[in-house]
Amino acid sequence: MKKRYIFGIISTLAVCSLALTGCTNRSKQATESASQVNQNFKTPTAVTVLGSIDDKSFNQSAWEGLQQWGQSKNITKGVGGFNYAAATQDSDLTSQINNLIKNKYQMIFGVGYRLSKSIGDAAKQNPNTNFAIVDDVISDQSNVASLTFKDEQAAYLAGVSAALSTKTNKIGFIGGVQGEVLGKFEKGYRAGAQSVNPDISIDVKYAGSFSRADLGKSMATAMYNTGADVIYQLAGETGTGVFSVAKDSAKSGNKVWVIGADRDQTDEGQYSGGNVTLTSSIKNLSSVIKDVADKNANGEFPGGKHTIYGLNEDGVDLVKGQLSDDTWAKVDQAKKDIMSGKITI
Template sequence: MIKFYFKKMIMLVILSLLFLVGCNDQKVSNEDKVVKVGIMLSDVGLGDQSFSDMAFTGLERARDEMGIEFNYMELNGDSSYEQGLTKLVEEKPDLVIGLGFAMQEDLEKVAKAHPDQSFLFIDGVSELENIHSITFKEDEGAYLVGVLASFTSKTNTYGFIGGMDVPVIERFRQGFEHGIKRMKPDANLLVDYTNDFGNQKKGEEIAVKMMNEGADMIFPAAGLSGLGAIHATAKHDNVFSFGVDTDQFFFAENTVISSMLKKVDIAIYQAVKELNDNGKLLEKHKVLGIKENGVGLAPIRNTQITPTIESEIEKAKQDIINGTVTIKSE
């Protein structure tokens, strides 16, 4: 009887140890799981010195700090967003990111075909259950650019160059115009569109036309096309420009006064961190403005920064954060 009881106890101990080892192995396995991300870049792709480059920077930071893995696709020749997104899904990542409003139709088509795949849409909103979204209050950042431009213009004529006449670009224009007219209600704003985010020559041509019409402050929100506009202002005395998305001072150091920062890199990094920490994205739609540190101003150069300028920019910022100022769509 004692012998039988002793054998039974040994068996229970062995089974308990096996159970604990199995649990421990499972715990190690979960902790060691590497988050995988795929991203479909916007139309111009890497080298746009703006949107795609910033998104890539955010993923590189996530890789270096969290050990995630990521792959990316670009439009190439006859390829489409749908083809690129589908290839990323086939790699079975934890998250597929679609960068830019232009791919909404293709993104939703792929998401419907793969309901178990999680997607993140940057610069657009989808009602599909498996697509999360991040959008930005570009009008708030552009509002600060407009306030700053109003202090530095000598002609009181300003130029805005958009990549396309679409809602996201219109938010840039509306914010810029409202910021200028906060300080200079009688200002003259010239507006034109390149209808292409990758045509530097077109951006330059429009900037030259605006300068000939008296504009001495030009703000392009047109991707790579906008760099053409910035380079055009660099060739003329007493004409200045503003960058967009990232700090573009270093592309024309004699002309860029500041840049409207659209912090896509931080937004993507934070989204991947959320996924890494929680196993999923927690919010269906995030909207990032000044208050959320999603948009802002780069350092100010090429103009004298007076206490008045500093005070007015800070006041404009606080008015937006407090809700005293709201930028209404036209």
């Protein structure tokens, strides 16, 4: 099994020291200025336990957000800039987070609901450190920002796309670990597909893992062999197996589709003869990471608050991908209806 990762950003304290330069008779003013910069320029850190930072999905989106944030602040990867550290198992999380705190990280992002307990415990023990939990809610701590998404909205659009694109009237859904978050995706996907065709057949399976490409491959093979021609995968590295099967099928003359998740997965569907990625539901985690990191740096950290990102907040979306113009027009109308409240999921 691949190692899981903890990754983060380290602020460049050397930047702060520039405020100390100047004439001797202005040293007090420079010192105060540097102190203010240090106070506001918090250190964001992201932590993930499901797969690697190059999983082509959820974790990669978070890492890209951190990289973009660092670049916007003119800091680079490495000591004095931003970086990541590795954790091999869930039991290492508490010690890893504690090490980050000891090393003067002033903000820690917990990327994924699996970090809730570790983040919650660390926040109680370290009230002067800011934390953010993604995909879960920690409601009783003023130094924790809870960040969740209206995943069902993007999944609804994915369901509409699948139902309008299938030729067999049978579509599939492959998830990683069954739970509340993926449950929203599943229900949204069902609702969207059934809004187009109430009699559509939807095969739903969970792998029980986000890091088993071999399992994703076997599950996708079974679905495609039993008639499904569109599969929505929400399984991290397990989902790479779905793309593998779809590409092999297309190469043999049986064109099937995959709907990507969390980020635009068009590249994952590319093969010598074309592309099997129909579309992708987007979870703008990278933008959210940057937004919260900026608020933290500006002294506006949303501690104690639960922020929900949906279509209206540019938190989720669907890309056109290889959808036909007619299908895309219908998807766009569904999107407008969700945003206006005409469709409630």
